[in-house]
Amino acid sequence: MTKSISVKTQKIKLTRPDTVFAAAIAIVSTTADFDPLSLDKYLHNQEKKQLQGLKAPARQRSFILGRYAVKLALKKLAFKGHLKQIKVINGVFGQPVIHCKTLCNMQTAISHSDHTAAAVVFPEEHPVNVDVEFIRASAQKTLNNCITDWEKKAVKETELKELNGLFCLWSAKESLSKMLKIGMTSPFRIFEIKEIKTLAHGMLIFYRHFGQYKTISWQHNNYIFSLTIPAKTETDLDLPRLKI
Numbered sequence: 001m002t003k004s005i006s007v008k009t010q011k012i013k014l015t016r017p018d019t020v021f022a023a024a025i026a027i028v029s030t031t032a033d034f035d036p037l038s039l040d041k042y043l044h045n046q047e048k049k050q051l052q053g054l055k056a057p058a059r060q061r062s063f064i065l066g067r068y069a070v071k072l073a074l075k076k077l078a079f080k081g082h083l084k085q086i087k088v089i090n091g092v093f094g095q096p097v098i099h100c101k102t103l104c105n106m107q108t109a110i111s112h113s114d115h116t117a118a119a120v121v122f123p124e125e126h127p128v129n130v131d132v133e134f135i136r137a138s139a140q141k142t143l144n145n146c147i148t149d150w151e152k153k154a155v156k157e158t159e160l161k162e163l164n165g166l167f168c169l170w171s172a173k174e175s176l177s178k179m180l181k182i183g184m185t186s187p188f189r190i191f192e193i194k195e196i197k198t199l200a201h202g203m204l205i206f207y208r209h210f211g212q213y214k215t216i217s218w219q220h221n222n223y224i225f226s227l228t229i230p231a232k233t234e235t236d237l238d239l240p241r242l243k244i
Contacts, residue, residue, distance in 0.1 A: 069119035131175035
């Protein structure tokens with residue numbers, strides 16, 4: 001297998017009833033033998049210091065790919081300088097925080113799984129979140145224990161295989177939990193899904209207790225991706241263009 005990296009970026013319109021915001025998403029995926037340290041030239045000096053404290057190769061990989069994805073998304077959106085000028089630090093709860101002199105009030109969300117990372121950048125006025133999950137058959141029993149009977153039935157009515165559908169629901173809930181800044185440490189029942197609509201290339205998911213949000217979930221290869229946005233926002237997200 002050739003050592004390689006695949007990158008997909010897309011600028012996104014977030015259309016509200018009275019205004020339009022601009023955001024961007026980036027997905028970075030590598031082969032298993034790709035050396036993520038070859039991308040450290042894009043890291044800010046402070047990010048390099050943080051990287052030195054990570055000893056496990058898997059943590060190094062997720063750190064580098066996540067930061068690289070954030071910077072590519074910012075470049076797609078508006079940034080014109082060198083990527084190493086952008087600094088992404090951790091907030092008090094570990095959330096990524098962008099420091100960039102030429103781009104103000106920009107926020108980001110990062111997710112990584114296996115050899116893939118996804119990041120979305122967006123203006124402070126309009127929240128967005130993202131999640132990526134590597135589909136693993138070993139997780140099916142655990143996922144079954146985390147969803148309701150109605151959700152199990154809804155998954156079987158989609159065109160997805162049962163395992164892939166379960167990961168779609170999990171990824172959507174993970175994305176929502178990060179949007180709410182509470183994580184999946186909360187009781188699973190609060191993330192209960194109310195409705196699933198089939199899209200041309202994915203699913204649109206609505207929540208019973210958080211009607212102000214919705215999630216677009218889609219599958220590519222062995223990964224599930226989810227993007228959570230406010231329910232009253234319309235987006236021009238082009239899912240086929242994000243295939244890695």
